[in-house]
Amino acid sequence: xxxxxxxxxxxxxxxxxxxxxxxxxxxxxxxxxxxxxxxxxxxxxxxxxxxxxxxxxxxxxxxxxxxxxxxxxxxxxxxxxxxxxxxxxxxxxxxxxxxxxxxxxxxxxxxxxxxxxxxxxxxxxxxxxxxxxxxxxxxxxxxxxxxxxxxxxxxxxxxxxxxxxxxxxxxxxxxxxxxxxxxxxxxxxxxxxxxxxxxxxx
Amino acid sequence: xxxxxxxxxxxxxxxxxxxxxxxxxxxxxxxxxxxxxxxxxxxxxxxxxxxxxxxxxxxxxxxxxxxxxxxxxxxxxxxxxxxxxxxxxxxxxxxxxxxxxxxxxxxxxxxxxxxxxxxxxxxxxxxxxxxxxxxxxxxxxxxxxxxxxxxxxxxxxxxxxxxxxxxxxxxxxxxxxxxxxxxxxxxxxxxxxxxxxxxxxx
Numbered sequence: 001x002x003x004x005x006x007x008x009x010x011x012x013x014x015x016x017x018x019x020x021x022x023x024x025x026x027x028x029x030x031x032x033x034x035x036x037x038x039x040x041x042x043x044x045x046x047x048x049x050x051x052x053x054x055x056x057x058x059x060x061x062x063x064x065x066x067x068x069x070x071x072x073x074x075x076x077x078x079x080x081x082x083x084x085x086x087x088x089x090x091x092x093x094x095x096x097x098x099x100x101x102x103x104x105x106x107x108x109x110x111x112x113x114x115x116x117x118x119x120x121x122x123x124x125x126x127x128x129x130x131x132x133x134x135x136x137x138x139x140x141x142x143x144x145x146x147x148x149x150x151x152x153x154x155x156x157x158x159x160x161x162x163x164x165x166x167x168x169x170x171x172x173x174x175x176x177x178x179x180x181x182x183x184x185x186x187x188x189x190x191x192x193x194x195x196x197x198x199x200x201x202x
Numbered sequence: 203x204x205x206x207x208x209x210x211x212x213x214x215x216x217x218x219x220x221x222x223x224x225x226x227x228x229x230x231x232x233x234x235x236x237x238x239x240x241x242x243x244x245x246x247x248x249x250x251x252x253x254x255x256x257x258x259x260x261x262x263x264x265x266x267x268x269x270x271x272x273x274x275x276x277x278x279x280x281x282x283x284x285x286x287x288x289x290x291x292x293x294x295x296x297x298x299x300x301x302x303x304x305x306x307x308x309x310x311x312x313x314x315x316x317x318x319x320x321x322x323x324x325x326x327x328x329x330x331x332x333x334x335x336x337x338x339x340x341x342x343x344x345x346x347x348x349x350x351x352x353x354x355x356x357x358x359x360x361x362x363x364x365x366x367x368x369x370x371x372x373x374x375x376x377x378x379x380x381x382x383x384x385x386x387x388x389x390x391x392x393x394x395x396x397x398x399x400x401x402x403x404x
Contacts, residue, residue, distance in 0.1 A: 066300065070297070071294060094272065098268065099298070
Protein backbone atom coordinates (compact mmCIF):
# COMPACT_ATOMS: atom_id res chain seq x y z
CA UNK A 1 0.00 0.00 0.00
CA UNK A 2 1.56 3.29 -1.04
CA UNK A 3 1.27 6.48 0.95
CA UNK A 4 -1.18 7.77 -1.64
CA UNK A 5 -3.38 4.69 -1.36
CA UNK A 6 -3.23 5.11 2.35
CA UNK A 7 -4.60 8.63 2.18
CA UNK A 8 -7.30 7.63 -0.26
CA UNK A 9 -8.61 4.51 1.37
CA UNK A 10 -8.13 4.84 5.11
CA UNK A 11 -10.79 6.72 7.07
CA UNK A 12 -13.12 6.41 4.08
CA UNK A 13 -16.36 5.17 5.65
CA UNK A 14 -18.45 5.50 8.73
CA UNK A 15 -21.79 4.03 9.70
CA UNK A 16 -23.88 7.16 10.12
CA UNK A 17 -26.45 7.74 12.81
CA UNK A 18 -29.07 8.06 10.10
CA UNK A 19 -28.16 4.61 8.76
CA UNK A 20 -28.48 3.09 12.22
CA UNK A 21 -31.89 4.71 12.65
CA UNK A 22 -33.13 3.27 9.36
CA UNK A 23 -31.66 -0.14 10.21
CA UNK A 24 -33.50 -0.30 13.51
CA UNK A 25 -36.72 1.14 12.04
CA UNK A 26 -37.29 3.50 14.95
CA UNK A 27 -36.44 7.00 16.11
CA UNK A 28 -33.76 6.50 18.78
CA UNK A 29 -34.23 8.34 22.05
CA UNK A 30 -33.47 8.42 25.73
CA UNK A 31 -36.60 7.64 27.73
CA UNK A 32 -35.61 9.11 31.08
CA UNK A 33 -37.70 8.03 34.07
CA UNK A 34 -37.34 10.22 37.15
CA UNK A 35 -39.11 9.90 40.48
CA UNK A 36 -38.69 9.19 44.16
CA UNK A 37 -37.29 5.95 45.51
CA UNK A 38 -40.21 3.50 45.54
CA UNK A 39 -42.15 5.45 42.92
CA UNK A 40 -42.09 2.48 40.55
CA UNK A 41 -39.44 3.68 38.07
CA UNK A 42 -37.60 0.38 37.77
CA UNK A 43 -40.75 -1.70 37.48
CA UNK A 44 -42.26 0.57 34.85
CA UNK A 45 -38.93 0.75 33.00
CA UNK A 46 -38.73 -3.03 32.87
CA UNK A 47 -42.33 -3.36 31.74
CA UNK A 48 -41.72 -0.72 29.07
CA UNK A 49 -38.57 -2.53 27.94
CA UNK A 50 -40.55 -5.77 27.60
CA UNK A 51 -43.41 -4.10 25.69
CA UNK A 52 -41.07 -2.41 23.22
CA UNK A 53 -38.78 -5.42 22.83
CA UNK A 54 -41.74 -7.72 22.16
CA UNK A 55 -42.83 -5.25 19.49
CA UNK A 56 -39.44 -5.81 17.80
CA UNK A 57 -37.73 -2.66 18.97
CA UNK A 58 -34.04 -2.42 19.74
CA UNK A 59 -34.04 -1.35 23.38
CA UNK A 60 -31.79 -1.25 26.40
CA UNK A 61 -32.38 -0.48 30.05
CA UNK A 62 -29.97 1.36 32.30
CA UNK A 63 -30.73 1.24 35.99
CA UNK A 64 -29.01 0.91 39.34
CA UNK A 65 -28.51 -2.81 38.80
CA UNK A 66 -26.23 -2.48 35.81
CA UNK A 67 -24.68 0.95 36.43
CA UNK A 68 -23.97 1.29 40.14
CA UNK A 69 -22.03 -2.00 40.27
CA UNK A 70 -20.12 -1.28 37.11
CA UNK A 71 -19.40 2.05 35.45
CA UNK A 72 -20.23 4.07 38.55
CA UNK A 73 -18.93 1.76 41.25
CA UNK A 74 -16.31 4.35 42.19
CA UNK A 75 -19.02 6.88 43.10
CA UNK A 76 -20.71 7.39 46.45
CA UNK A 77 -23.71 9.50 47.39
CA UNK A 78 -22.14 12.91 48.06
CA UNK A 79 -23.58 15.81 46.08
CA UNK A 80 -20.59 15.81 43.72
CA UNK A 81 -20.80 12.06 43.18
CA UNK A 82 -24.55 12.24 42.51
CA UNK A 83 -23.96 14.86 39.84
CA UNK A 84 -21.20 12.75 38.28
CA UNK A 85 -23.42 9.66 38.48
CA UNK A 86 -26.12 11.31 36.40
CA UNK A 87 -23.61 12.93 34.04
CA UNK A 88 -22.08 9.55 33.17
CA UNK A 89 -25.48 7.90 32.79
CA UNK A 90 -26.44 10.73 30.46
CA UNK A 91 -23.31 10.27 28.34
CA UNK A 92 -23.82 6.51 28.13
CA UNK A 93 -27.48 7.05 27.22
CA UNK A 94 -26.37 9.35 24.43
CA UNK A 95 -24.05 6.62 23.10
CA UNK A 96 -26.94 4.13 23.10
CA UNK A 97 -29.13 6.70 21.37
CA UNK A 98 -26.40 7.22 18.76
CA UNK A 99 -26.29 3.45 18.29
CA UNK A 100 -29.94 3.53 17.23
CA UNK A 101 -31.48 2.20 20.44
CA UNK A 102 -34.45 3.30 22.47
CA UNK A 103 -32.65 3.47 25.81
CA UNK A 104 -34.70 3.54 28.98
CA UNK A 105 -33.18 4.88 32.20
CA UNK A 106 -34.52 4.51 35.73
CA UNK A 107 -32.76 6.70 38.27
CA UNK A 108 -34.11 9.04 40.94
CA UNK A 109 -32.13 11.88 39.28
CA UNK A 110 -33.56 14.40 41.75
CA UNK A 111 -32.14 17.65 40.36
CA UNK A 112 -33.67 19.64 37.50
CA UNK A 113 -30.26 20.98 36.50
CA UNK A 114 -28.72 17.51 36.12
CA UNK A 115 -31.60 16.29 33.97
CA UNK A 116 -31.36 19.46 31.87
CA UNK A 117 -27.69 18.69 31.22
CA UNK A 118 -28.61 15.26 29.88
CA UNK A 119 -31.34 16.75 27.70
CA UNK A 120 -28.79 19.18 26.30
CA UNK A 121 -26.47 16.33 25.26
CA UNK A 122 -28.78 15.08 22.54
CA UNK A 123 -30.91 16.49 19.76
CA UNK A 124 -34.37 17.91 20.32
CA UNK A 125 -36.86 15.02 20.46
CA UNK A 126 -34.16 12.57 21.52
CA UNK A 127 -34.87 13.14 25.22
CA UNK A 128 -38.22 12.02 26.57
CA UNK A 129 -38.58 12.86 30.25
CA UNK A 130 -41.04 10.70 32.16
CA UNK A 131 -42.04 11.86 35.61
CA UNK A 132 -43.09 8.83 37.64
CA UNK A 133 -45.38 10.85 39.86
CA UNK A 134 -45.96 8.89 43.04
CA UNK A 135 -46.44 10.85 46.25
CA UNK A 136 -43.84 10.69 48.97
CA UNK A 137 -46.49 9.27 51.29
CA UNK A 138 -47.21 6.34 48.98
CA UNK A 139 -43.50 5.72 48.30
CA UNK A 140 -42.79 5.72 52.01
CA UNK A 141 -45.67 3.33 52.68
CA UNK A 142 -44.43 0.95 49.97
CA UNK A 143 -40.78 1.21 51.11
CA UNK A 144 -39.89 -2.03 49.26
CA UNK A 145 -36.25 -2.00 50.37
CA UNK A 146 -36.73 -0.45 53.82
CA UNK A 147 -34.78 2.61 52.72
CA UNK A 148 -37.25 5.23 53.95
CA UNK A 149 -37.15 3.70 57.41
CA UNK A 150 -33.37 3.98 57.39
CA UNK A 151 -33.56 7.51 56.00
CA UNK A 152 -35.98 8.61 58.74
CA UNK A 153 -33.73 7.14 61.41
CA UNK A 154 -30.75 8.96 59.93
CA UNK A 155 -29.01 5.74 58.97
CA UNK A 156 -29.05 6.85 55.32
CA UNK A 157 -28.13 10.54 54.90
CA UNK A 158 -29.09 12.75 51.93
CA UNK A 159 -32.11 10.68 50.98
CA UNK A 160 -34.17 12.25 48.19
CA UNK A 161 -37.52 13.48 49.48
CA UNK A 162 -36.52 13.12 53.15
CA UNK A 163 -33.18 14.76 53.86
CA UNK A 164 -32.33 15.95 50.34
CA UNK A 165 -34.64 17.65 47.85
CA UNK A 166 -36.43 15.93 45.00
CA UNK A 167 -37.11 18.48 42.27
CA UNK A 168 -40.09 17.28 40.22
CA UNK A 169 -39.99 18.04 36.48
CA UNK A 170 -41.97 21.09 35.40
CA UNK A 171 -42.26 20.20 31.73
CA UNK A 172 -41.85 16.44 31.45
CA UNK A 173 -42.99 14.95 28.16
CA UNK A 174 -44.98 12.36 30.13
CA UNK A 175 -46.36 12.31 33.67
CA UNK A 176 -47.31 8.86 34.90
CA UNK A 177 -49.51 8.58 37.97
CA UNK A 178 -48.89 5.16 39.41
CA UNK A 179 -51.19 4.96 42.39
CA UNK A 180 -54.21 3.27 40.82
CA UNK A 181 -52.53 1.41 37.97
CA UNK A 182 -50.44 -1.65 37.27
CA UNK A 183 -46.91 -1.29 36.00
CA UNK A 184 -48.13 -2.56 32.61
CA UNK A 185 -50.74 0.20 32.40
CA UNK A 186 -48.12 2.81 33.25
CA UNK A 187 -45.71 1.38 30.67
CA UNK A 188 -48.47 1.26 28.06
CA UNK A 189 -49.08 5.00 28.54
CA UNK A 190 -45.45 5.61 27.62
CA UNK A 191 -45.69 3.30 24.59
CA UNK A 192 -48.82 5.18 23.48
CA UNK A 193 -46.95 8.49 23.70
CA UNK A 194 -43.97 7.11 21.77
CA UNK A 195 -46.24 5.75 19.05
CA UNK A 196 -48.24 8.97 18.77
CA UNK A 197 -45.05 11.03 18.50
CA UNK A 198 -43.55 8.80 15.82
CA UNK A 199 -40.69 7.19 17.75
CA UNK A 200 -41.76 3.68 16.85
CA UNK A 201 -41.53 3.93 13.08
CA UNK A 202 -38.73 5.74 11.30
CA UNK B 203 -54.27 -1.73 42.84
CA UNK B 204 -54.04 -3.52 46.19
CA UNK B 205 -50.81 -4.16 48.03
CA UNK B 206 -51.13 -7.82 47.06
CA UNK B 207 -51.51 -7.00 43.37
CA UNK B 208 -48.56 -4.73 43.72
CA UNK B 209 -46.34 -7.49 45.01
CA UNK B 210 -47.53 -9.88 42.35
CA UNK B 211 -47.28 -7.75 39.26
CA UNK B 212 -44.47 -5.28 39.80
CA UNK B 213 -40.93 -6.42 38.99
CA UNK B 214 -42.40 -9.35 37.06
CA UNK B 215 -40.50 -9.24 33.77
CA UNK B 216 -37.14 -8.50 32.34
CA UNK B 217 -35.77 -8.71 28.83
CA UNK B 218 -33.03 -11.28 29.25
CA UNK B 219 -29.63 -11.15 27.65
CA UNK B 220 -30.45 -14.41 25.90
CA UNK B 221 -33.56 -12.83 24.36
CA UNK B 222 -31.54 -9.87 23.09
CA UNK B 223 -29.01 -12.24 21.55
CA UNK B 224 -31.72 -14.16 19.70
CA UNK B 225 -33.38 -10.92 18.60
CA UNK B 226 -30.19 -9.60 17.05
CA UNK B 227 -29.26 -12.99 15.56
CA UNK B 228 -25.63 -12.74 16.61
CA UNK B 229 -23.35 -13.58 19.52
CA UNK B 230 -22.66 -10.23 21.19
CA UNK B 231 -19.06 -9.41 21.99
CA UNK B 232 -16.52 -6.69 22.58
CA UNK B 233 -14.10 -6.51 19.67
CA UNK B 234 -11.23 -4.70 21.33
CA UNK B 235 -8.62 -3.18 19.00
CA UNK B 236 -5.33 -2.26 20.66
CA UNK B 237 -2.22 -0.82 19.06
CA UNK B 238 0.04 2.18 18.87
CA UNK B 239 -1.11 5.62 17.83
CA UNK B 240 -1.11 5.61 14.02
CA UNK B 241 -1.32 1.82 13.83
CA UNK B 242 -4.63 2.02 11.99
CA UNK B 243 -7.03 1.05 14.80
CA UNK B 244 -9.67 3.68 14.07
CA UNK B 245 -9.62 3.12 10.33
CA UNK B 246 -9.89 -0.65 10.68
CA UNK B 247 -12.57 -0.28 13.36
CA UNK B 248 -14.65 1.92 11.07
CA UNK B 249 -14.18 -0.44 8.12
CA UNK B 250 -15.15 -3.38 10.34
CA UNK B 251 -18.21 -1.49 11.57
CA UNK B 252 -19.28 -0.84 7.98
CA UNK B 253 -18.73 -4.46 6.90
CA UNK B 254 -20.72 -5.87 9.81
CA UNK B 255 -23.46 -3.24 9.61
CA UNK B 256 -23.91 -3.82 5.89
CA UNK B 257 -24.25 -7.54 6.67
CA UNK B 258 -27.21 -6.61 8.92
CA UNK B 259 -25.46 -6.82 12.25
CA UNK B 260 -26.27 -4.62 15.20
CA UNK B 261 -22.97 -2.87 15.86
CA UNK B 262 -21.55 0.15 17.59
CA UNK B 263 -18.14 1.78 17.60
CA UNK B 264 -16.49 3.38 20.60
CA UNK B 265 -13.42 5.47 19.91
CA UNK B 266 -11.75 8.67 20.96
CA UNK B 267 -14.21 10.71 18.94
CA UNK B 268 -17.28 9.71 20.93
CA UNK B 269 -15.73 8.94 24.32
CA UNK B 270 -13.03 11.49 25.03
CA UNK B 271 -15.37 14.44 24.37
CA UNK B 272 -18.22 12.93 26.35
CA UNK B 273 -18.11 10.30 29.05
CA UNK B 274 -14.40 10.73 29.70
CA UNK B 275 -14.02 14.45 29.16
CA UNK B 276 -13.10 14.86 32.83
CA UNK B 277 -10.02 12.67 32.39
CA UNK B 278 -6.52 13.70 31.38
CA UNK B 279 -3.51 11.59 30.46
CA UNK B 280 -1.94 10.85 33.85
CA UNK B 281 -1.41 7.18 34.64
CA UNK B 282 -4.44 7.13 36.96
CA UNK B 283 -6.64 8.83 34.37
CA UNK B 284 -5.52 6.44 31.63
CA UNK B 285 -6.48 3.49 33.81
CA UNK B 286 -9.88 5.07 34.58
CA UNK B 287 -10.35 5.87 30.88
CA UNK B 288 -9.98 2.22 29.92
CA UNK B 289 -12.01 1.02 32.91
CA UNK B 290 -15.00 3.16 31.89
CA UNK B 291 -14.71 2.17 28.23
CA UNK B 292 -14.67 -1.45 29.38
CA UNK B 293 -17.80 -0.99 31.47
CA UNK B 294 -19.65 0.79 28.66
CA UNK B 295 -18.55 -1.93 26.23
CA UNK B 296 -19.98 -4.51 28.61
CA UNK B 297 -23.32 -2.65 28.62
CA UNK B 298 -23.39 -2.67 24.80
CA UNK B 299 -22.50 -6.35 24.82
CA UNK B 300 -25.35 -6.98 27.28
CA UNK B 301 -27.65 -5.06 24.91
CA UNK B 302 -26.91 -7.62 22.19
CA UNK B 303 -24.49 -5.54 20.13
CA UNK B 304 -21.17 -6.34 18.57
CA UNK B 305 -19.29 -3.38 20.00
CA UNK B 306 -15.97 -2.39 18.45
CA UNK B 307 -13.48 -0.32 20.42
CA UNK B 308 -10.44 1.51 19.12
CA UNK B 309 -8.12 2.78 21.86
CA UNK B 310 -4.36 2.47 22.30
CA UNK B 311 -5.03 0.77 25.69
CA UNK B 312 -1.30 0.19 26.19
CA UNK B 313 -1.32 -1.87 29.38
CA UNK B 314 -1.87 -5.63 29.54
CA UNK B 315 -3.36 -5.34 33.01
CA UNK B 316 -6.03 -2.83 31.95
CA UNK B 317 -7.09 -4.96 28.99
CA UNK B 318 -7.21 -8.02 31.25
CA UNK B 319 -9.60 -6.15 33.56
CA UNK B 320 -11.96 -5.52 30.66
CA UNK B 321 -11.75 -9.15 29.57
CA UNK B 322 -12.65 -10.19 33.10
CA UNK B 323 -15.82 -8.06 33.04
CA UNK B 324 -17.58 -10.24 30.51
CA UNK B 325 -18.10 -13.92 29.83
CA UNK B 326 -15.55 -16.10 28.11
CA UNK B 327 -15.84 -15.58 24.35
CA UNK B 328 -17.38 -12.13 24.79
CA UNK B 329 -13.98 -10.42 24.57
CA UNK B 330 -12.13 -10.59 21.28
CA UNK B 331 -8.77 -8.87 21.51
CA UNK B 332 -7.37 -7.62 18.21
CA UNK B 333 -3.74 -6.56 18.15
CA UNK B 334 -3.27 -4.02 15.36
CA UNK B 335 0.36 -4.89 14.90
CA UNK B 336 2.06 -2.00 13.14
CA UNK B 337 5.66 -1.30 14.00
CA UNK B 338 6.60 1.86 15.85
CA UNK B 339 8.75 2.84 12.89
CA UNK B 340 5.83 2.69 10.47
CA UNK B 341 3.47 4.46 12.89
CA UNK B 342 6.01 7.20 13.40
CA UNK B 343 6.51 7.57 9.65
CA UNK B 344 2.74 7.80 9.08
CA UNK B 345 2.24 10.21 12.03
CA UNK B 346 -1.14 11.34 10.64
CA UNK B 347 -1.78 13.84 13.43
CA UNK B 348 1.81 14.93 14.01
CA UNK B 349 1.70 13.45 17.49
CA UNK B 350 4.97 11.50 17.28
CA UNK B 351 6.80 14.67 16.34
CA UNK B 352 5.36 16.38 19.40
CA UNK B 353 6.15 13.36 21.54
CA UNK B 354 9.78 13.28 20.37
CA UNK B 355 10.18 16.98 21.10
CA UNK B 356 8.73 16.47 24.57
CA UNK B 357 5.67 18.59 23.82
CA UNK B 358 3.45 15.56 24.56
CA UNK B 359 4.61 13.61 27.63
CA UNK B 360 3.81 9.96 28.38
CA UNK B 361 3.30 9.02 24.75
CA UNK B 362 2.80 5.30 24.24
CA UNK B 363 5.77 3.72 22.47
CA UNK B 364 7.98 6.80 22.94
CA UNK B 365 7.97 7.99 26.54
CA UNK B 366 5.53 5.47 28.00
CA UNK B 367 5.42 1.71 27.39
CA UNK B 368 3.12 -0.02 24.96
CA UNK B 369 2.60 -3.60 26.11
CA UNK B 370 1.66 -5.73 23.09
CA UNK B 371 -0.84 -8.53 23.71
CA UNK B 372 0.68 -11.97 24.19
CA UNK B 373 -2.45 -13.98 23.44
CA UNK B 374 -4.72 -11.79 21.32
CA UNK B 375 -7.50 -13.64 19.53
CA UNK B 376 -6.48 -11.86 16.31
CA UNK B 377 -3.23 -10.23 15.18
CA UNK B 378 -3.62 -7.91 12.20
CA UNK B 379 -0.51 -6.89 10.30
CA UNK B 380 -1.36 -3.66 8.51
CA UNK B 381 1.74 -2.77 6.62
CA UNK B 382 0.94 -4.31 3.25
CA UNK B 383 -2.84 -4.25 3.36
CA UNK B 384 -5.75 -1.90 2.97
CA UNK B 385 -8.01 -1.15 5.91
CA UNK B 386 -10.72 -3.24 4.20
CA UNK B 387 -8.43 -6.25 4.00
CA UNK B 388 -7.56 -5.90 7.69
CA UNK B 389 -11.24 -5.54 8.62
CA UNK B 390 -12.15 -8.55 6.48
CA UNK B 391 -9.67 -10.69 8.43
CA UNK B 392 -11.56 -9.82 11.60
CA UNK B 393 -14.91 -10.58 9.97
CA UNK B 394 -13.55 -13.95 8.82
CA UNK B 395 -12.51 -14.77 12.38
CA UNK B 396 -15.89 -13.73 13.79
CA UNK B 397 -17.70 -15.85 11.21
CA UNK B 398 -15.48 -18.88 11.77
CA UNK B 399 -15.97 -18.66 15.54
CA UNK B 400 -19.75 -18.35 15.27
CA UNK B 401 -20.26 -14.75 16.37
CA UNK B 402 -22.27 -13.84 13.29
CA UNK B 403 -25.08 -16.32 13.68
CA UNK B 404 -26.68 -17.13 17.01
